[in-house]
Amino acid sequence: MSDAATDRAIDRSQMTVSDEVAIQITAMNKWYGTFHVLRDINLTVYRGERIVICGPSGSGKSTLIRCINRLEEHQAGQIIVDGTELSSDLKNIDKIRSEVGMCFQHFNLFPHLTILENCTLAPIWVRKTPKKEAEEIAMHFLRKVKIPEQADKYPGQLSGGQQQRVAIARSLCMKPRIMLFDEPTSALDPEMIKEVLDTMIELAEEGMTMLCVTHEMGFAQAVANRVIFMDQGQIVEQNEPREFFNNPQSDRTKLFLSQILGH
Amino acid sequence: MTQNLSYVRAAMIDQQDPPLTQKGAVRWVRENLLSGWLNILLTVLSIAAIWYVTSHLLHWFLNAVWNAGSLTECREVLSVLHQVGDNSGACWGVIRDRWTQLLFGSYPPAFYWRSILAMILLVVALMPVLFRDKVSGKLYYFSAFYPFLMPWLLWGGSFWVPLLAVAGFGVGYVALRLLTPVGGAVLGVVGAIVAALVWWIVAMTPINDALHRAVANMRIEGARDALIATQDGLAPRIAQIEADRDAVTAQVAVAVAAKNAIYAPLATEQFRRSVGPVLDEVAALFDGLGATSTQADLAAAYVGAHRLLLDFAPARAPEGMGPLLEQIKTTVRVRVTEDNLADAQEAVAEIGALVAQARGLTAANAMSDADLATGQAAFLGAMRELTALRETQTRIGAELFRMTEERRGATTLLRNIDQRAANIAAHPGLLAAAEEARAALPESVALLTSADDLPEGLAPADVAQLRDALRAEAALASNEGATFSIYYEVGRVGLQPVPSASFGGFQLSLIIGVAGIAMSLPLGILLALGRQSNLLIINKVSVGFIEIIRGVPLIVWLLTAQFLLNYFLPPGTEFDLVLRVIIMVTLFASAYIAEVVRGGLAALPRGQYEAADALGLDYWKSMQLIVLPQALKISIPGIVNTFIGLFKDTTLVLFIGLFDPLGLSNTIRATTEWNGIYWELFIFIGVLFFIFCFSMGRYSLFLERKLQRENR
Numbered sequence: 001m002s003d004a005a006t007d008r009a010i011d012r013s014q015m016t017v018s019d020e021v022a023i024q025i026t027a028m029n030k031w032y033g034t035f036h037v038l039r040d041i042n043l044t045v046y047r048g049e050r051i052v053i054c055g056p057s058g059s060g061k062s063t064l065i066r067c068i069n070r071l072e073e074h075q076a077g078q079i080i081v082d083g084t085e086l087s088s089d090l091k092n093i094d095k096i097r098s099e100v101g102m103c104f105q106h107f108n109l110f111p112h113l114t115i116l117e118n119c120t121l122a123p124i125w126v127r128k129t130p131k132k133e134a135e136e137i138a139m140h141f142l143r144k145v146k147i148p149e150q151a152d153k154y155p156g157q158l159s160g161g162q163q164q165r166v167a168i169a170r171s172l173c174m175k176p177r178i179m180l181f182d183e184p185t186s187a188l189d190p191e192m193i194k195e196v197l198d199t200m201i202e203l204a205e206e207g208m209t210m211l212c213v214t215h216e217m218g219f220a221q222a223v224a225n226r227v228i229f230m231d232q233g234q235i236v237e238q239n240e241p242r243e244f245f246n247n248p249q250s251d252r253t254k255l256f257l258s259q260i261l262g263h
Numbered sequence: 264m265t266q267n268l269s270y271v272r273a274a275m276i277d278q279q280d281p282p283l284t285q286k287g288a289v290r291w292v293r294e295n296l297l298s299g300w301l302n303i304l305l306t307v308l309s310i311a312a313i314w315y316v317t318s319h320l321l322h323w324f325l326n327a328v329w330n331a332g333s334l335t336e337c338r339e340v341l342s343v344l345h346q347v348g349d350n351s352g353a354c355w356g357v358i359r360d361r362w363t364q365l366l367f368g369s370y371p372p373a374f375y376w377r378s379i380l381a382m383i384l385l386v387v388a389l390m391p392v393l394f395r396d397k398v399s400g401k402l403y404y405f406s407a408f409y410p411f412l413m414p415w416l417l418w419g420g421s422f423w424v425p426l427l428a429v430a431g432f433g434v435g436y437v438a439l440r441l442l443t444p445v446g447g448a449v450l451g452v453v454g455a456i457v458a459a460l461v462w463w464i465v466a467m468t469p470i471n472d473a474l475h476r477a478v479a480n481m482r483i484e485g486a487r488d489a490l491i492a493t494q495d496g497l498a499p500r501i502a503q504i505e506a507d508r509d510a511v512t513a514q515v516a517v518a519v520a521a522k523n524a525i526y527a528p529l530a531t532e533q534f535r536r537s538v539g540p541v542l543d544e545v546a547a548l549f550d551g552l553g554a555t556s557t558q559a560d561l562a563a564a565y566v567g568a569h570r571l572l573l574d575f576a577p578a579r580a581p582e583g584m585g586p587l588l589e590q591i592k593t594t595v596r597v598r599v600t601e602d603n604l605a606d607a608q609e610a611v612a613e614i615g616a617l618v619a620q621a622r623g624l625t626a627a628n629a630m631s632d633a634d635l636a637t638g639q640a641a642f643l644g645a646m647r648e649l650t651a652l653r654e655t656q657t658r659i660g661a662e663l664f665r666m667t668e669e670r671r672g673a674t675t676l677l678r679n680i681d682q683r684a685a686n687i688a689a690h691p692g693l694l695a696a697a698e699e700a701r702a703a704l705p706e707s708v709a710l711l712t713s714a715d716d717l718p719e720g721l722a723p724a725d726v727a728q729l730r731d732a733l734r735a736e737a738a739l740a741s742n743e744g745a746t747f748s749i750y751y752e753v754g755r756v757g758l759q760p761v762p763s764a765s766f767g768g769f770q771l772s773l774i775i776g777v778a779g780i781a782m783s784l785p786l787g788i789l790l791a792l793g794r795q796s797n798l799l800i801i802n803k804v805s806v807g808f809i810e811i812i813r814g815v816p817l818i819v820w821l822l823t824a825q826f827l828l829n830y831f832l833p834p835g836t837e838f839d840l841v842l843r844v845i846i847m848v849t850l851f852a853s854a855y856i857a858e859v860v861r862g863g864l865a866a867l868p869r870g871q872y873e874a875a876d877a878l879g880l881d882y883w884k885s886m887q888l889i890v891l892p893q894a895l896k897i898s899i900p901g902i903v904n905t906f907i908g909l910f911k912d913t914t915l916v917l918f919i920g921l922f923d924p925l926g927l928s929n930t931i932r933a934t935t936e937w938n939g940i941y942w943e944l945f946i947f948i949g950v951l952f953f954i955f956c957f958s959m960g961r962y963s964l965f966l967e968r969k970l971q972r973e974n975r
Contacts, residue, residue, distance in 0.1 A: 069877055071873050071877060094879050094881055097876065097879035098879030100877075101877075104873065104874065106868075108868075110871065110874070110875075110893075112970075121878070121888060121889075122880065125880060126884075170878070171877075171878075
């Protein structure tokens with residue numbers, strides 16, 4: 001476990017959870033072929049929430065957040081994002097995707113475009129922002145993730161941590177209302193994890209609604225307002241972080257926590 | 264004994280050069296050519312092999328004959344330059360004589376400029392595509408227009424035809440804008456495609472006809488006078504050129520006679536010079552042989568003499584020596600199989616005498632070395648002159664042909680105009696007459712189009728009626744046809760049309776190759792995307808198309824294009840053969856491109872698709888901006904490989920009666936002048952293709968390296 005995320009005071013003034021529902025998932029089920037990967041998921045995310053989803057590998061946590069912007073299709077139940085229901089209607093899907101930012105484990109930057117082009121691509125082509133304005137926005141967010149000087153380089157020339165920060169900036173350029181993080185630090189060297197987590201903490205401090213699949217328990221304790229534990233495609237336990245870590249209820253959660261916090 | 268282990272360096276050593284064997288060329292040779300015994304052996308063997316091949320080829324290349332009008336003349340030049348029996352040397356005269364044909368086929372020489380201009384503009388149009396960052400982006404507009412400009416330049420016709428073709432895209436765009444708000448993107452795209460196709464297939468021809476008609480109606484008044492003026496103006500010029508042609512023909516005949524006069528003594532002298540030493544050798548073979556020789560010794564001498572004399576044809580021998588040589592050869596040949604020892608021994612003396620006699624003749628009438636050299640120079644000069652004269656002759660012939668063609672065109676058009684006027688004058692009520700005659704017929708035969716189909720027992724009056732109707736209709740039809748051709752001739756504003764049958768040579772290969780390359784890439788990309796699609800119908804259609812096209816040899820598709828394609832098209836549509844071939848070659852190459860691109864698409868990590876999706880890019884945008892740029896970059900070597908294959912495969916059109924360079928090489932060999940020539944033609948054609956294919960390969964390397972540099 002890294003303590004990287006906890007070494008500075010966190011400004012909680014903007015971290016407020018409102019009553020407005022950002023994401024509503026009701027009785028959602030998903031199968032991969034005949035394999036029942038997500039089972040009866042019910043989850044309500046309020047605006048401003050910072051949710052950390054953890055669990056053993058194969059528990060369906062990545063699949064769950066990938067369902068929210070329909071990188072994966074669910075077969076039963078209902079997902080409502082920002083008041084729009086996810087169905088096979090392509091227009092709804094594109095609309096939701098442009099409102100929901102996502103960061104991947106392997107960054108998935110576009111290697112044939114410069115950092116700046118990576119950041120301006122979606123604003124220009126999806127939001128129809130004028131190029132000049134899109135570049136200004138991109139530089140703003142690149143400054144925010146502290147790599148404005150790399151704007152003209154290609155992703156291959158950057159370190160992993162820098163690439164992940166660019167990926168976050170790229171998502172932010174679309175001015176999303178919700179951010180999804182799919183194990184953003186799992187592919188990084190230990191010393192790079194901190195710079196990415198710092199960026200994510202700053203985001204949280206600004207009140208962004210975040211769903212984060214991660215094993216960084218320090219981050220969960222410092223920032224999350226809710227931790228969800230999943231196993232075998234089901235939500236086994238969810239609680240606010242202190243209770244979750246200090247007083248886990250289910251045996252499965254206890255076992256899991258003892259394994260990842262034990263050493 | 265004590266050991267002192269302490270050491271302090273007094274001075275630092277500066278950097279020094281490595282030993283001689285470890286730097287520069289010496290090191291390179293050691294490492295690359297002589298690194299071990301196997302490597303040394305292979306190096307020596309390779310050098311020997313390269314030397315063996317090039318020494319023979321170089322001899323052939325360097326003994327080149329450029330001034331010759333036929334293979335026979337070429338051999339004469341070689342025989343004057345070299346020893347008897349050594350006729351090897353390249354006859355580039357055939358290329359000098361026929362290079363325009365190999366490049367342009369039977370495209371009219373008067374319009375070569377159109378072909379060359381099309382080539383130059385092709386290069387200009389390719390610039391922004393090939394070197395995106397080095398030329399102005401505005402050139403893209405020209406590149407986009409070029410596909411319409413090129414056919415017009417090459418095939419000719421009115422200038423508005425390419426513009427009408429471009430307008431099809433405008434029609435499609437308008438349909439897209441109008442239909443998308445009404446019925447969504449799918450209806451918009453389908454509607455745009457349908458509208459454009461309707462424009463091209465249904466609307467363009469009538470509009471084109473109407474424009475010709477309108478212009479013709481404006482011009483027809485003055486057209487007749489202009490044609491007569493053209494005819495009258497051409498007559499004296501043609502007469503002049505005919506006189507020029509006759510003069511040059513006479514000059515050529517004189518030059519040929521002069522050349523032959525110089526050639527004969529030179530050939531004889533060459534013969535004399537080369538036969539002398541050979542006769543000495545023959546004499547030496549029999550030296551010391553005689554009444555006591557064994558059968559084996561004699562046989563060896565006879566066989567040797569037979570071999571030595573084999574190459575000498577008596578035709579070019581000096582006076583008196585021909586029969587003598589023939590006699591020696593016959594005697595030797597007979598004795599080779601002699602099994603009577605006594606006869607064989609006796610003949611030795613006989614041969615000795617004959618050889619001595621011939622040797623005597625070789626000494627007589629000998630030309631001095633200086634004379635021979637002068638003669639050779641004079642002969643080469645005569646050949647040069649003759650070739651220059653023949654080129655003038657060809658040029659005058661082409662000019663004459665162009666003028667007579669122009670006059671023929673004017674005469675035909677004039678006759679058509681007059682014929683039409685006469686028709687109109689003679690049959691004022693032609694249409695009414697035909698209708699009246701038809702109306703008078705019994706209903707059962709009213710629609711017949713041939714008097715031969717009439718049922719027996721019809722009233723003679725009815726038969727006469729039908730005949731009248733048919734005659735009137737035929738006159739109407741011919742009038743209509745004449746009118747049509749007149750309108751097309753008089754109403755044309757643009758370039759003289761050139762029929763597809765005139766296309767040939769490397770120009771044809773280029774047209775088919777460039778068109779195939781330009782169209783197969785987008786089609787192949789669409790097929791590759793189709794093959795990846797989740798939509799069942801699109802997927803299966805793409806897979807089926809690719810597999811069927813790939814699974815059948817190109818030559819079969821070309822034969823299909825030649826013989827079968829018209830059966831699948833609506834009746835009455837007459838498709839140009841070159842166009843059909845281009846379509847087939849395009850389809851064939853696109854199937855390969857599709858598979859190459861599919862490889863590139865498959866090599867792309869899934870994360871790229873997901874990231875594009877997650878940013879809200881729709882399918883086409885994510886393909887255009889994210890997926891294809893990367894997939895195509897990976898596929899460049901395979902794509903260019905397919906292009907090179909396509910370009911070389913254009914030579915297959917020779918099997919369906921089009922004259923690509925290889926087809927023309929057959930035509931050239933079929934002439935009496937160049938019958939029997941192979942290598943020079945094939946080398947020329949090979950070099951042409953090599954230049955283009957090699958350039959494509961180099962460009963692909965350049966592009967790969969550039970993209971590599973840009974985004975590592």
